[in-house]
Amino acid sequence: MILFRRSARPGRKLRALALGLPALLATALLPLAATPASAEPTRGGVLRFLVEHEPTTLVTIAHTAGPSTRVSPKVTEGLVTYDFDFKPQPALATDWSVSPDGLLYTFKLRPGVTWHDGKPFTAADVAYSIKLLRDHHPRGRGTFAFVTEVDTPDPLTAIIRLSKPAPYLLAALDASESPIVPKHVYEGTDPLTNKNASAPIGTGPFVFKEWVKGSHVLLERNPNYWDSGKPYLDRIVVRFIADLSARSAAFETGELDLGGGPPVARSDLARLQALPHLGSDTRGYEYNGSMTQLYFNFDNPILKDKRVRLAIGHALDLNRLLNVVYFGYGKVAPSAISPYLTNFSDPSIKPYAFDLGKANKLLDEAGFPKKADGTRFSLRLYCNPFNGQAAGDFVKQALAKVGIAVDFQFFDFSTYIQKAYTSRDFDLTLESLSNTFDPTPGVQRVFWSKNFKIGLPFSNASHYENSEVDRLLEAAAVEPDTAKRRALWTDFQRFIYDDVAAIHLIAPDGVTLFSKKVKNHTLGVAGINASFADVYIEK
Numbered sequence: 001m002i003l004f005r006r007s008a009r010p011g012r013k014l015r016a017l018a019l020g021l022p023a024l025l026a027t028a029l030l031p032l033a034a035t036p037a038s039a040e041p042t043r044g045g046v047l048r049f050l051v052e053h054e055p056t057t058l059v060t061i062a063h064t065a066g067p068s069t070r071v072s073p074k075v076t077e078g079l080v081t082y083d084f085d086f087k088p089q090p091a092l093a094t095d096w097s098v099s100p101d102g103l104l105y106t107f108k109l110r111p112g113v114t115w116h117d118g119k120p121f122t123a124a125d126v127a128y129s130i131k132l133l134r135d136h137h138p139r140g141r142g143t144f145a146f147v148t149e150v151d152t153p154d155p156l157t158a159i160i161r162l163s164k165p166a167p168y169l170l171a172a173l174d175a176s177e178s179p180i181v182p183k184h185v186y187e188g189t190d191p192l193t194n195k196n197a198s199a200p201i202g203t204g205p206f207v208f209k210e211w212v213k214g215s216h217v218l219l220e221r222n223p224n225y226w227d228s229g230k231p232y233l234d235r236i237v238v239r240f241i242a243d244l245s246a247r248s249a250a251f252e253t254g255e256l257d258l259g260g261g262p263p264v265a266r267s268d269l270a271r272l273q274a275l276p277h278l279g280s281d282t283r284g285y286e287y288n289g290s291m292t293q294l295y296f297n298f299d300n301p302i303l304k305d306k307r308v309r310l311a312i313g314h315a316l317d318l319n320r321l322l323n324v325v326y327f328g329y330g331k332v333a334p335s336a337i338s339p340y341l342t343n344f345s346d347p348s349i350k351p352y353a354f355d356l357g358k359a360n361k362l363l364d365e366a367g368f369p370k371k372a373d374g375t376r377f378s379l380r381l382y383c384n385p386f387n388g389q390a391a392g393d394f395v396k397q398a399l400a401k402v403g404i405a406v407d408f409q410f411f412d413f414s415t416y417i418q419k420a421y422t423s424r425d426f427d428l429t430l431e432s433l434s435n436t437f438d439p440t441p442g443v444q445r446v447f448w449s450k451n452f453k454i455g456l457p458f459s460n461a462s463h464y465e466n467s468e469v470d471r472l473l474e475a476a477a478v479e480p481d482t483a484k485r486r487a488l489w490t491d492f493q494r495f496i497y498d499d500v501a502a503i504h505l506i507a508p509d510g511v512t513l514f515s516k517k518v519k520n521h522t523l524g525v526a527g528i529n530a531s532f533a534d535v536y537i538e539k
Helices: 021-027 066-075 121-134 243-252 266-273 306-314 318-324 356-365 389-400 413-423 439-447 467-478 481-501
Strands: 003-004 047-052 081-082 088-089 091-099 104-109 149-153 157-163 206-212 216-221 235-240 280-281 292-296 331-332 377-383 403-410 428-433 504-508 513-515
Touching: 047 066, 066 206, 066 216, 066 235, 066 331, 066 428, 081 389, 088 091, 091 235, 091 504, 104 121, 104 504, 121 149, 235 389, 243 280, 266 280, 266 513, 306 356, 318 331, 318 389, 356 428, 377 389, 377 413, 439 467, 467 481
Parallel strands: 047 235, 377 403, 377 428
Antiparallel strands: 003 091, 081 088, 091 104, 104 157, 149 157, 206 216, 216 235, 280 513, 292 428, 292 504, 331 504
């Protein structure tokens, strides 16, 4: 057995964990570098924290939506956290070990931890949570697919048994990704409708107080938190402000203290970054691996024709999209794997050439000539609001130039989730599905035929089915050899690209805005998706 303990070096890239377990084993025992402290933390105060869109749930046990991942970790913790080098650090687990064959993960749990309702936290909670993640979480269905059992030989030991290796598993245990929830609250219920989703009970530094729909969530200091003396804040007021200009005004006037994403229109960033009371940070988005994609509904007969999908690809100028809509904050990302995930992304894949002549020719060949009004057919376009309405407008205007009439419908976040993943009444959808820390949990969910599940957010809503893609995904998920695993992901990217299974667009940069009085808001790759136990407001 190989023991992992806390270790760190400053950095920002996906390194050891992105390469898989072998690389992690080689670097796991490096010394921990101290985080510079500007001053002794100040106790007290209220943090006014912007979450761009109102969450649909406050617990990420069966959800990966951005708003939920912002709020959930403040209340509901994970087994570990990660520093800027993606090295795991203790949280609910204090020590962990992995067997040489990669089939056995043993976690020693923190003693003396209690749930917010006063009941003790034990290994039974870990075992139950892992099974919930395996069965219900959009990415967890892949991450924990090979979990056969979680043994609990004593209240402070949890042993995850796998049928096949999962070289990404130790990277998947952050609170935002794999929360540990109370068994006594969830047992015998549907986790998708459990009351804990709207009034969570956790072990974290903050206790849920209220959720006023359309306004805010109030979290208060946990006086019995296991990390004695923390958190420093008295409370967090999580604000929801749908209007972009109102968000900018709130940061400008000091009504908001912290937000990420970026939390304002990219056109406003430079102006706000120049204000003396505000700071900005691009760190803390490494765990998320943001990407934007245009997905097809393969149940639409028009879109089953590869020539139509390719024509749409040729009609989109990605460089212009990056500069006009994203104001240059990001990279053109034509492959299924983000260019920021450098250990797996294939740089040889280039965008489909922007060529309106070729697009028109392909549509003619597919049997869709232009009618008298200049249109060929119409498609309904949805857009994840995290991409912004401008992205949908861009696609609509681009496709109009080749005769595709786009009915662009823009919704609030909750409505979008329902219409895209339950009703599935879209033809095209502009999504914002992150690659996360590894392509198996981040990318497999979108193209794996076995992950088509009505009502499961951020799954295979396209209803894409291809046996060769399934083979590559399933082989990459269990391959412990780094070079072989990278080769499988290269084959996958090229197949998806050649099949025009989706059109991958931009890897946007994350930007956090904050009052300069707010300290310790970004201490690792999870950024503002962390617990905020260390955050304080300088007086």
